[in-house]
Amino acid sequence: MAHNLIITGVGGQGTVLASQVVATAAVESGLLVAVGETFGASQRGGSVMSHVRVSRDRRYGPLIPRGRATIIVGFEPLETLRVLLNYGNPSTRVIMNLRPNYPPGVLSGADVYPEPQTLEEAVRSISAGVFAFNATEIAIRAGNPVAANMVMTGALAGSELLPITVPTYEKVIEELFTGPVRQLNLEAFRAGVRAVREGPPAEAARAPA
Amino acid sequence: MSILGVRLDEPGRSVLLTGNEAVARGALEAGIGYASSYPGSPSAEVLGVLAELAGERGFYAEWSVNEKVALEGAAAASFAGLRAICVMKADGLNVALDTLTALSESGTKAGLVVVVSDDPGGHSSVKEEDSRYLGKVAHLVILEPADPQEARDMTVAAFGLSEQLRAPVMLRCVTRVCHAGGNVVLGALPPGPAGRPHFGRQERYITFVAFHGLQEQRLAQARAIGENWPFNxxxxxxxxxxxxxxxxxxxxxxxxxxxxxxxxxxxxxxxxxxxxxxxxxxxxxxxxxxxxxxxxxxxxxxxxxxxxxxxxxxxxxxxxxxxxxxxxxxxxxxxxxxxxxxxxxxxxxxxxxxxGVPHETRSSDYGREARQLVKKMPDRELGFCAGCPHRASFWALKTAIALDGREAVVLGDIGCYTLGLTRSGYFLMQTVHAMGSGVGIADGLGKLGRFGFDQPVIALVGDSTFYHAAVPALINARYNRSRFLLVVLDNETTAMTGHQPHPGMGVTALGEKVPALSVEEVAGALGVPVTVHDPYDVRGTVEVVYRLLRQDGVRVLVLRRTCALVSARERKPRVYVDPERCVGDACGCHRFCSRVFGCPASIWDAARGRAKVDEAVCNGCGVCATLCPQGAIVVEEVG
The missing domain is CATH 3.40.50.920 (Rossmann fold)
Incomplete structure (x- = not known):
């Protein structure tokens, strides 16, 4: 039995680094891991997705079959729903950032972006549970909106959906990063853990107005 | 999935590596002396990792100007007795193919492994070429790993096989190997490349049709090995x-x-x-x-x-x-x-x-409730990053072409700026083929004046692509008296594949400082007039492009501004909209910043009916501030 995690978002949001932290922490925990990601267009505003498959005894391929994701961590509300519809099932657990990132078609006026609250409701209606909050707001308060990826990683760690301890993640973050980035990422990660355990701070509990 | 694991000298330890890192690790374990590549996704990270480790492991690594040159350098190392690895994407194999088909006939000495990455689905490529067909044309042994562990194992095995056959061996990795991550059990690292290179006076590596038979013999030998090879x-x-x-x-x-x-x-x-x-x-x-x-x-x-x-x-x-x-x-x-x-x-x-068995993972109406709530999900098309100098360049080109009014033809090429064919580049680009092809096509169109062809011709090429493949076409254009404007979109790096250095940057793969070879030096030496301008100065760029469009002969315009992702690491001013000065839809600009110019950081605050800058996306270029008709966008230096 594998844990099939998908981390999704928009190019530039740092999904690849988040999957690197999770996957490295899994290997450090003695687990077998397969990661599948595509980062050719990762900085250029497209939908991005990292598949992370964690198993005690089996080497899997890097791609999760349709309908077989067990956990989805969505850095962006629209992408969360998109991936859930493709890869989810009624037992899938979801952690989602409510801060939208608008596609070029929406900015040009050709498309309309759904209300983040509606997206959250839609995700809730077809999954086994959602933890939704404004991770970007927490990252801004930690010092940089870019660190939302570590807030989301913290939320995943704090949710204990994977057999990996919080200190293991922290050790990986300390090894992978240096200088001020390490400090920022650790703070953002811990804020994410707290958000799940104690509930998000009031200013990050809902989608931005 | 980091260089830490590739570097680790702990045989038997299981670490997380990507397929690209695993290939690099295999090359280290095989004791390579020479590594070369031109950056191409999905395999760009192989040489990226090797270059970082070359100093401490005592081998040579380079970003070559193109794949053919990269392969010839690696072959030279093999002739001189050093194991060599050469890495390219499938499109790069096309560039190197002439040399590769010759090498398999001339034979090689020390192990030469040619890593070719294919990109099924074209995640980061314009084609999804299956390079195995070309490997077969070149009479090569082709190995295909399934995951990072095999990528490491087969790389090590490929060097031995190459030496046994005295021919290059091709390792074909697809995106789902290159960019996959997985547990890799490490082998031992040798102290460094073995022996001093030497090219014996009696040694010969000659391509000659009489040696075709030798190629077939080598394949027969490989087939016999394959019958009992553990990877089959x-x-x-x-x-x-x-x-x-x-x-x-x-x-x-x-x-x-x-x-x-x-x-x-x-x-x-x-x-x-x-x-x-x-x-x-x-x-x-x-x-x-x-x-x-x-x-x-x-x-x-x-x-x-x-x-x-x-x-x-x-x-x-x-x-x-x-x-x-x-x-x-x-x-x-x-x-x-x-x-x-x-x-x-x-x-x-x-x-x-x-x-004849049924299969259903989940019920066929899964998602119905969600689809009822969200009727339409907007697509997310690719576009230039916030602050990308190419957006400014394309806006200036679009404006100058409209002012010129003679239906200028815009020819594209391979790089980030290929997105110029999308909304992000105002749909300007009319052709996309291969590295340097836009210049060759411009050269062709520019000679059709004798038939009455009178549209101005613009070829767009990136800086790295300029060195890779544009120079022969430029020489041809000058020699054969073509007429076009070559615009070099110079963002001072190879941005598309992850910011690798190139000859214009004054630094090598090993981090050594060398004299930079600028685009204007190369074009100037060819006798082609060159103008250099900063695309962030949009109005000035429009004037320069307009003026150059009206000139004759071959001319080059370098639009130079560092990639926004690189400059944002150093300095990122805060950009925001002054809600007092933005007058929203009353302006008559049709929401220029978000709808027309189309920077993804320029969004619309529906509640207040005003433009807004998304601080989570903005890279601080400030170009929007120079274009806003109300002067409502403020650029504030931070720190």
Whole structure:
């Protein structure tokens, strides 16, 4: 039995680094891991997705079959729903950032972006549970909106959906990063853990107005 | 998935590596002396990692100007007795092919491994070429790893094989190997490259048609090795009803599909680690035992055709046997058979159909409630990053072309700026082919004046692409008196593939400072007039482009501004909209910043009816502030 995690978002949001932290922490925990990601267009505003498959005894391929994701961590509300519809099932657990990132078609006026609250409701209606909050707001308060990826990683760690301890993640973050980035990422990660355990701070509990 | 794991000198330890890192690790373990590449996704990170470790491990690594030059350098190292690795994407193999077909005829000495990365589905490529066909044309042994562990193992094995055969060996890695991550058990690291390089006075590496026979002999030798090679393996019951023949990640997809469908007692999987030449006896042994064979591979039906021919030659032995795969349309991704990537689902569908078993992962109406709540989900098309100098360049070009009014033709090329064919580049670009092709096509169009062709011609090329492949076309244009404007979109890096250095940057792969060779020096030396301008000065750029469009002959305009992702690391001013000065829809600008100019950081605050800058996306270029008709956007230096 594998844990099939998908981390999704928009190019530039740092999904690849988040999957690197999770996957490295899994290997450090003695687990077998397969990661599948595509980062050719990762900085250029497209939908991005990292598949992370964690198993005690089996080497899997890097791609999760349709309908077989067990956990989805969505850095962006629209992408969360998109991936859930493709890869989810009624037992899938979801952690989602409510801060939208608008596609070029929406900015040009050709498309309309759904209300983040509606997206959250839609995700809730077809999954086994959602933890939704404004991770970007927490990252801004930690010092940089870019660190939302570590807030989301913290939320995943704090949710204990994977057999990996919080200190293991922290050790990986300390090894992978240096200088001020390490400090920022650790703070953002811990804020994410707290958000799940104690509930998000009031200013990050809902989608931005 | 980091260089820490590649560097680790702890044989037997299991670490997380990507396929690219695993290839680099394999090369380290094989004791390479020379590594070369031109950056191309999905394999750009192989040399990126090797270059970082070259100093401490005592080998040489370089970003070459193109793949042909990269391969020739690696071949030289092999002739002189140093193991060498050369890395390229499938498109790069086309560039290097002339040399590669010659090398396999001339033969090599120390192990020479050519890593070719294919990109099924074109995640970061304009084509999804299956390089195995070209490997076959070049009479090469082709190895196909399935995952990062095999990428490491096969890289090590490939050096030995290359030395045994005295010919280059090709390692074909697809995106789902290169960019996959997985546990890799490390082997031992040698102290460094063995021996002093020497090219003996009596040694010869000559390409001559008389040596074609030698190529065939080497392939026969490789075929014999392949019959008992551990990477060619069979998994399943002794007498399977269905035999799956697969390679690369297809093996993992097939194994999972068999598991999901519970078909372990009816289906066997034959995995080809060596895709060419085929281990014929090994294949025939298993083909005889099955009544159906299913081919699972990316992208084209390479095994299907070659094994199909083998089957045809041995019909009596294998009869009855039905062949399924792409031609039968059983193995198909969402776009159809032989198009795009395959995955576990594609193999599940094929096997369920062949075995006559039902399969449903989740109920067919899953998602109904969500779809009722969210009727339409906007697509997310690719575009230039916030602050990208190319957006400013394309806006200036679009404006100047409109002012010129003679229907200028805009020819594209390969790089980030290929997105100039999308909304992000105002749909300006009219052709896209291969590295440097835009310049060659401009050269051709620019000579059609004799037939009355009077439209101005603009070729767009990136800085790295300029050095890679634009120079011969520019020489041809000057020599044959063509007429066009070559615009070099110089963002001072190879941005598309992850910011690798190039000859214009004054730094090598090893981090050594060298004299930079600028585009204007090269073009100037060819006798072509050059103008340099900063695209962030949009109005000035419009004037320069307009003026140059009206000139004759070949001329070059360098639009130089560092990639926003690089400059944002150093300095990122805060950009915001002053809600007092922005007058919203009353302006008459049609929401210029968000709707027209189209920077993804310029969004619309619907509640207040004003423009807004998304601080989570903005890279601080400030170009929007120079274009806003109300002057409502403020750029504030931070720190």
């Amino acid at each position: 393996a069979y998994l399943g019951p002794p007498e399977p009803e269905i035999l799956v023949i697969t390679a690369g990640p297809g093996f993992l997809y097939a194994r999972e599909a068999v598991e999901v469908l519970g078909l372990g007692d009816r289906v066997g999987i034959l995995k080809l680690g060596m895709s060419w030449p085929l281990p014929e006896k090994f294949l025939l042994r298993h083909l005889k035992s099955a009544s159906k064979v299913l081919f699972v591979e990316e992208v084209e039906p390479f095994h299907e055709e070659n094994v199909g021919y083998l089957v045809a030659c041995h019909l009596e032995e294998v009869h009855p046997l039905a062949i399924y795969g792409k031609k039968s349309r059983h193995v198909a991704g969402p776009q159809g058979p032989g198009l795009g990537e395959i995955d576990v689902d594609a193999v599940i569908r094929a096997l369920a159909a062949l075995a």
